[in-house]
Amino acid sequence: MEQLFTFGIVGLSTAAIYAIIGSGLVLTYTTTGVFNFAHGAAGMMAAFAYWQLTEGWGLPVPLALILVLVVLAPAFGLLVERLVLRPIQGLGDAERLVMTVAMLSGLIAAARWIWDPNEARSLPRFFENTDAIDIGPATVTWHQALTMIVAVAVAIGLRILLYGTRIGAEMRASVDDRALVGLTGANPVRSNQVAWILGTQLAAVGGILIAPAVSLDASQLSLLIVSAYTAAIFGRLRSLPLTFLGAVVVGCLESYLTGYLPQNDYLPGLRLAAPALLLFLSLLVFPHRRLRGRDTKARPVPSPSLQGTLLFAGAVVLFGLVLASLLGEGDLITYGQIFSFGVIALSYVPLAGYAGQISLCQLSMAGIGAAVWAHAGADGQLWALPLAVVIAGAAGALIALPALRLSGVYLALGTTAFAVILDRWIFTLPSFEVLGLNISLFDGGTVDVAGPSLFGWRLDDGSELMVFAAVWLALASLAIAVLRRGRFGRQLIALRDSEAAYATLGGNLLLSKVAVFALSAGIAGLGGALYGMQQRSVTAEQFGLVAGLPLFLVAVVGGLTAVGNGLFTGVAVGGSFPVISAAGAFAQNITSVLPALAGLGLARNPDGAVPEIRSGYEPLGRNKPVLGGLVVALAGLWVLQLQDVLDGWLTFGLALFLIVAAQAAATALEQARAARSTDTDVPVEWWGVRREWRREDEEVLARGIAGG
């Protein structure tokens, strides 16, 4: 009985913190329409800043609190509103989502940069030296009492703000129609700012209150938010009272699980994963209103030509061959990731690019693929590779079932929860038996991974594995191009653009979604298996949620609808980041923040970098002499390097220079030619007068008119 009370009080005080954080989340979502994935990360930053001020620099607690809550948090909220969110106000839900995911990833990376994660830090509880209060059979510490008092104060304060003040009314009104609010003389930007300031402050309060209970760790603190998400989902992202109720449910559940879950090897992870599990379930149980807003402008999905893709695939294999011949064994392991990351990133193209389903657990799917290959393919049996694909695909199909009910932010949340469940629980399990089947994943630590054996030929050195992975990336890119050009590709795009039209035409939403989730999880699983082979051994941490965010962000930056995205993301994450990191610790920190910064730049170019690069290189493709010269020069460099005349980095630098120079030369030549032929500047009304009428002109006009 006493235990029941004690755990109840612990639960209620955690619930109070979740309620504070969750209400901040609901406040910003209802006012600005942005679901802030980085909300917990903001609280995490506040906790670290508070630690720095009090423990690090020895400032008195009240002063530190004022500095963090009244100066730093509002400043941060304003900064985020101005620099990150205002530019994307006009973009669709997906872009806003990516922005806050980029912020989450960036803040974790920044915190690890500023505060060395290898150094243990802890915050003392408030009033630690004051005696606890006895109430009946249980005791309440002053810290616990304080959290509950703060939560109640927050609840009352928010109620007064929203229903008793003018700015509160404006904030509630801008939920419905911001343009209309502007017309009535209110200032929607101001209500946004107020919402961000308050939201960040609430996150900061929550972060500072919860930090003493856990160790000060950037990703752990940021992900504590999962529980606050659950609370917010109870409130359906709108109702503050229901959010508080949700917080109580989550807080008590966690506390009682700690108290009453039996002790064995399989269940400690379940306790850690419980909030995520609850989030997943609550997403499924509560009905969701269709989220506000559609993509403002549909951007056509490029349909790559088969010939072009074949050329591209050939280039990928060639690139792999050249790299494999140039790199030493150590570098082969480092840069071998290029192609396996590429395959994993490619899995986003059908799922997020075509079907518009944003999943944040693709790297977890890769983890499943890697684990299956590690065990089933321990002796390199080739059949284990399709098995890895199939099992990862099956896991993907499993997520698709709930995905039918979820879209946009809710789906991203659901997949986040799924990734966390795998991270904290499933991937940490020792091997177990289900229905007589012995299942082992990472065996609670590291598993060794063997290379494949191709009809008796064992691939086990780095260069062979690199070429093997390059071939798979080429094949996967080709497969995606074929898919895009075919029936299924069209259907996926149609499904995203209008579910109603797709269904009334006879399309089966469930089947299509399950198929695309399974397909992309299968591709990710293949990528994971290839990654494992290259790394020789893998651990569960390599496939965690936070590890997967940079890959997702770079893929978004590359452009989710481009088939070339696999190579782009692979080269960026698996190639260029290690190159930059080689320059020292500072540079390494830069690379961990880079994907987030790139993601934040999304507002400038929502189509992504790959289409831009491709159109930039089109003049080179048309200019046969320059292209030929480039190929000969690159081949020459390669031979020189193989003869040890040039060293690896010099070859790399020269090759890069040649490629850029050739592109610049071809573009300049084409522009010069265009300038010489006078007709480019003839205005449309003079076509056929100042220059001859061409056959394609009618088409151009028709399209221009149709385009309005």
Add this chain to the structure above:
Amino acid sequence: MALLEVREVTVAFGGVRALSDVAISAEQGRITGLIGPNGAGKSTLFDVITGLRRPSSGQVFIEGREVTRLGPTRRSRHGLARTFQRLELFGRLTVRDNLLVAAELGSNRRHAAELVDQILDRLGLTRLADTSSDTLSTGAARLVEVARALAAQPKLLLLDEPAAGQDPEETERFADLLRSLAAEGTTVLIVEHDMDLVMSVCDDLHVLDLGKVIASGPPEEIRRNEQVLAAYLGDAA
């Protein structure tokens, strides 16, 4: 037997009845019009017929079989295809691909490409075939919606304000298209505000007002119906 029969359908949103005890039918190979002031419940009725919205009570029959409990996907196999008042084109696909999706989901998957070319030609859309459907003008987009519905080779074609945004000449051509479709045996149910078009092409009319059917019959009869005039022009008329 009527190809489509809607029996006593009621749709309630909370306390508001968007449709109450609506009964209409559409005969095989005829053009049936559904008219009424804005907010009368026409689009809601379309949603009920195509399975996007489940009625609170009532039944929907297609060729005598009850389909009330079927979702939109399974209902489409009974030969239904529709257009949307608020355009629902696949904006990231070209016009041709919009039609291809419909044709490939239909029964004649093998010859989808030829079918699509035929329909594009018939509706005069060939020159727009490779245009991104998001860049079309409203009038053209509505026509593409009709084309897409036709690519599903429906027995019953439901058109929700297809002629809005068309000029008189285009409307005339559209009327011809509807007549020829009906002559080929396609059943058409059309919601339209252009009364000239409705009166000239429709064989039967149903008039909805405030969620209730206030009149049903041939156009000449409806034109003289006092209740209809009152609904359209106000009680003073």
